[in-house]
Amino acid sequence: MTNTESQPATAPAHFSGRILVVDDNPFNSDILSRLLEHKGYRVSIVSNGHHAVDMVEQGGVDLVLLDVMMPGMNGMEVLQQIRHRPPSIDLPIIMLTAMADTERILAAFAAGADDYITRPIDLSLAMARIEAQLRLREQARSQIGELHKIGGAERVKPRTSPFYCPICISCHATYVAQCATCNATAPQGGWPRIHESAFTHLGQTVGGRYFLEQFIGRGSVGQVYRARDIDLGREFAVKIVAASDKEGLRHQTLLEVSAQVRLENPYVVKIYQVLMLEDDVCALVMDFVRGFSLEQVLDAHGSLPPWLALDVARQVALALHSAHAMGILHRDVKPGNIMLEPMPTRDYFARLLDFGIVQIMGRPVDEQSSICGTPAYISPEQILGEQPLDVRADIYSLGAVLYHTLVGHAPFEDLMQARNEPSSAVMVQLQHQLFSRLPPLRAKLGDQDGEQIAALDALLQRMMAKERDERHQDISEVLQEIMELLDRF
Template identity: 25%
Template sequence: MLGRRLKRRGYDVVIAVDGGEGVTKALTEQPDLILMDMSLPVMNGWEATRTLKAGDQTATIPIIALTAHAMVGDREEALAAGCDDYDTKPVDLKRLLQKIETLLQKTQEPSAPSQPLEAVAKATPAPNAVATPDIPRSEQLVTATARTASADQQEVSGATPLVAATPRPSSPPPTSALEPTTPTLLVVDDVEANRDMLSRRLQRKGYEVALADSGEAALELMATTDIALVLLDIMMPGIGGIETLKRIRQIYSQEELPVIMATAKDASENVVEALELGANDYITKPIDLPVALARIQSHLKTREASVAARQQLLESTVTAAPQPSFWDDHFRLVEVISKHAFGQTVIAQDLQEPDTPLRIVHTFRLDTNNSEVLQSVQELFLAEMTTLKQLAPHVQCLPVLSFLQDSEVLYVVHEHVEGALLSKVLASKAPLNPRMTCKFADEVLTIVEILHQADLVHSHPHPDCFLQPNEKGKKLVLIDYGVVPRILSKLSLQYPQYQKLLQDQGDILAPEISYGTFKPETDQYVVGKIFLQALQLSAPGDDPELAELHQATAQIFAQMCHFNIQARYSTMYDANRAVRSHWHKLWKAELSKKL
């Protein structure tokens, strides 16, 4: 991923997969700068750096050390080994580009000797270095990445160990990494005349324009190009506009990538469907350019504001993670209340607040050295936190106080409420009769419906996500917003091996989420599955009315967790109404029998 991002900024990049190969390519390619992952196989980054700095041909190549462990002393150790600078993974690209520029400017001074590189970029492009600049650059960058032994996994076990850049005299001078870039718009239309006409008009207005003649081509282009906004024709052969939109929304939110649908004037049904599926706006054909430009500019401004807010959150929270250790310096563990395959939920004391108040802390760690995966996880996590921070406060949903990163571990911090997890409450009251089952299901469905009203799908509202307060009369509260399964679901679209990790979470997980899809009906599946399993249909004796009501209870939850998503209730409101109405029927029937 880092290699692709550097290429898009105009650098030529050469990649080495271990320290030994990095040293060899530094000798043969003579790059301008090296990004050195310090956790490489065969020969690690420390040894490779010392080898390079000891060689006559490579001693002057600047090396930036990359490490996944932001620990006190790492910088000093890296500089002592011969590195010229130091940075941490996952990579903050803006910060890293500033360091690259600083070192390259030093190497271009007249008195400075020519410079080699370990994982190498050189003055004349290497045979396997490909430059695809969208921002003019005068350097060539090379990255070396460590790959796992399993060829079929295609995982990178380190960040980019090495990067090099070399001046090309014919190129314009370097552009600052902080300088704003022209937004790239993607026009998707199967009619060539339509694409050409619209692209020319948009280019005259100062936009960069990418073109795709089908949904398939659009999705492929989006995987390798930074697209700011998509103009998507609804009616196309192959993957049509609606299906393309669905796939885009499985990866990007409306804030991350605005999509404007282009449709015929009489296609109102298609417009409604597109807006329901996450389109930001629509325009009609033939396209009125002033109207289209106004809508494009409006959505680009909204996207820019969202990106700025997300970056502000990242700089103020994630990059400010306490050192040397989250647990030593910021929180003190009190109790682990639940665990899952990727982390745990704990109660901890906040050591940085007066009176060290208790907090509920969720941890998430994906056990991988793949730098691309780690970068994707960080970006997805940041997007999740931006969304949660914008949720309106509700008494039954604990707000996110902060989110932090300590090395590869991500943390979400909530206020603390005295109580017991719903999973423990259900276990203590088992077996649940139909009326009690409906009561708890009603409370869970009510909370999930609150999220749906805020356009947030939980994705996996299992009992450990809810807490029953000890205070009498208090209703269930949500303490886990489903961040982990949503991240894993989105990650599985790029890295199929994570589908199995999702599927291993048990049969409570909705089947569609392991394939990168989650909708409001996904939450319904989980709730239905939980309470169908908790339900105990006791023998009602000879009372046919109660027998019928008990069977109807099971049928309601069975419909909610139907394998076919179309067979479930159409909305969470409908499911909740069915449960609540049935609870009243059970209550009245039981009361009449007692009287």
């Protein structure tokens, strides 16, 4: 099959676009094209890399499904040629590859692939991945414009919504009997007033266009709000960052922005704009992810089944792989910094956020003896202040998150309960991170799937080894083990 295109009778309501399938196997490409046409997409099929590059250059392609193994110009070479053409830099490319072909998958991500689908193809999962990439591209193309450099102050409009709901922390312009966000009924004494609360910017409009409608959490260095763009009607997340040290704020904010803008990874929350509100306050305008943090999911459900916990860890590891490849350490991987968007396939699309305390690898930092990170997930070397840190600090924290996701509580929490130690005592948590051996999984999960649990326990024991040299030396090693384990569950 060389170069064919089919047209559906009616374009889908959610998206009207063209998908290019690049595969030298006519049976595989026929199945994919039929599935996509059934969903209402326009499909073009080419059987070799040269035709694929030519078709992308002609324009009009919205997503590419690219087979890794092809005669002549293989999938990796096609990927590299497409990515070196400026008009195609943001074109979503999903690689089609053999099951557990970890080495090629990691190489593809390094070369600019956005995602991958393994053979034999799970059609429902394939559609979920395709639609997720198309949705991400649509969001990126509707972004506000070029990133603003931190500079002159932006206007902050006076608060027009004086009341707020204490249940969901959303604001109200007028006194209403019921909250429009969570349907809570007004308290007997009336809705509280924002100016008497700790939610400093709730109800304000920053940058002349972002109305801060709801407080949704605290990041490592600021408050985060759900905001509505009053010009476009689109929702964003806005993080308000304040510091007494103006230069310190400027430096760390630029690091965070630089990290997230450079990554351009589907598993990392994207920053669109930076606004300087006052000398010591700035706002970061980011993607608003509809879903829940992993922390919220674990609070509600206790734990996740092993296959789902591993899949979330896989996606976070892919985000870290891109960050580490650019010399960026996250330093605060924890459930609260992982957003999960529910997918139709009963799994989650995970995204890593809050690069507020990132560190550039090889550069020591002066933090005046303060410990940067979260005690329940922090690596021993961060506690001890060893410099410079490297990727193994993030590997340790990801291991702690995976452990929590599997057993329903943070590492060492059961030891603290057994010894009647207060779980909120930071020094106790740090001592366990430094000296206590991670309790084995079998004691928590029982004898179900004995061999698989033993392999999973071995992965965690290595990720969370006290000595850095005993851990995985690169996140790609972790990814390979995770993907091999996913095949077994």
